[in-house]
Amino acid sequence: MSRINELIAELCPEGVEFKEVGELLDYEQPGKYLVESIAYDNNHATPVLTAGKTFILGYTDETDGIYPASTNEPVxxxxxxxxxxxxVDFPFKAKSSAMKMLTPKPDAIESLRYAYYAMQTITYAPQDHARQWIGTYSKFCIPVPPLEVQREIVKVLxxxxxxxxxxxxxxxxxxxxxxxxxxxxxxxxxxxxxxxTMSEVGKFFRGRRFTKDDYVSDGIECIHYGDIYTQYDTATMSTVSQVRSDMASSLRFAKPGDLVIAGVGExxxxxxxxxxxxxxxNVAIHDDCFAFRHSLNPKFVSYYFQTAAFHAEKNKFVARAKVKRLSGDSIGKLAIPFPPLDEQERIVTILDKFDALVNDISNGLPAEIKARRQQYAHYRDRLLSFREAA
Known part of the structure; x- marks a missing residue:
């Protein structure tokens, strides 16, 4: 930090120039790099990427149209x-036509890594489902200090x-x-x-339709199928979404102890x-969800649904259209272990402790990672706070 302050005092004491991101970075459309098949396999060589949280969607054996990113020419x-x-600093293929590949414009900015860190300080959340780079995002400005300062900031971050x-x-x-x-x-x-089989020890029923237009900040708690694989883990006592209270008569509800299952997915x-x-x-469930009502320990069943053995058996019944589907009848044919209730509870207690070690952000490694991210964000924002030159 002191070295950076010394460089700023020496090289740009009166402030630095701010430039639009679009002045600094070129973009390329992903058309020729799009993957043709989603038959991914971890044994294949080339990763298929998304810019979202998942990042690596899988690996493909396709050999044409690979974006040649590397440590010397990252993107x-x-x-x-x-x-x-x-x-990204390795070769890849893209999944979505909405992805853009950003590289430095000649003579505009020398450190792409610096631009990457500076872009992290842009606070902007799109309010509609529209393209953002050309009309909006590329217009945001970031500070562009002398190259020596950029390099020192990159070194710290x-x-x-x-x-x-x-x-x-x-x-x-x-x-x-x-x-x-x-x-x-x-x-x-x-x-x-x-x-x-699951149909021997319980019954299934499907939810009723609601859309995101029905969401409100204070209403009936609901579970959408998409939230099951993005927002929830083994169990939950509350929901991330609520729908309008006047919809109650048109909804279908799961009861406490029910297992809510996603019937569709990408x-x-x-x-x-x-x-x-x-x-x-009770909680309202979407029409692409099934509720399983049973007499087992609910977390025991939920934990079993996470096992490789369950998924291997379940995958045999998935209808593989563009949107993957699983029917209630098919789920009912799947076999699950049925030990005595006290054994189910013993196993849940053990797995709860393990789960907390790897998922509870208030303890252990997850807590340490959270603290490290907060520390990083603090120093990043300090390092990238420059006075704009007159």
Whole structure:
């Protein structure tokens, strides 16, 4: 930090020039880099990317139309609808035509990495589903200090980024360990445990339709199928969304203890994901969800739905159209273990402790990663706060 302050005092004591992002960066459309098949396989060589949270959607064996990013010629991938962006320094293919590849314009800015960090300070959330780069985002301004200052800022922020990446790698290793133990615990190998089809121990019913236009800030709690694989984990006592109270008579509700299952998804993996509803009252469910009403421990069933064995069996029943679907009849044919209730509760207690270690942001590694991210954001914003030159 002191070195950066010295450079600023020496090279730009009167402030720095602010320039529009579009003056500094060129964009390229992804057309020739789009993946043709979504038959991804982790054994394939080339990652398929999105600029969103998922980042790597899978791996393809396609060999044509690969974007040649590298450590020497990196690129920023930018989602033209959400304005999310990622740093990429390896070859890849793109999934969405809404992605743009951003590179530095000749003689405009030398450090793309600096521009990447400076873009993180832009606070903007699109309010409509429209293209953002050309008309809006490229017009935002960022400070452009002398190159020596840019390099020092990048050096500091890269150090924070590396430390966070190391913590995330350790957390990922623990997640793999946890998943292995969970799957082994719920396999009941060499144990005299009864296995039953889900239709033998419960019943299914489908929700009723509502749309995002029906959402309100204070209304009836609801679960949309998309939220099951983006917002919830094993169980929840509250919802992220609510719909209008005057819709009550047209809705269908899950009760506390029911398992709410996503019946559709963009990928085979997403279909069949589930969350146990543990709220105090009933919850409205979307018509692309199923509720499973049963007498088992709800978290026990939800944990089993996360196992590799369950997904391997479930995948046989998924209808593989553009949108992947799973029917209630098909789910009812799936087998689940049915140990005594006290054994179900014992397993849930064990898995809850493991789950907290890798997912609870108030403890352990997740808490440390959260603190590191807050520290990074603090220093990033300080380092990138410049006085604009007159």
């Amino acid at each position: 920023i991938i930018f989602d033209d609808f959400t304005t999310a962006f990622k740093w 890269d150090t924070f980024t590396k430390l966070e990446a190391e913590l995330e790698a350790e957390l990922e290793a623990r997640l793999r360990q946890y998943k292995y133990y969970r799957d082994a615990l719920l396999a009941f190998e060499d144990q005299n445990v009864r296995w039953v 990928t085979v993996e997403d279909v069949g994901k589930a969350v146990a509803w543990l709220g105090d009252g």
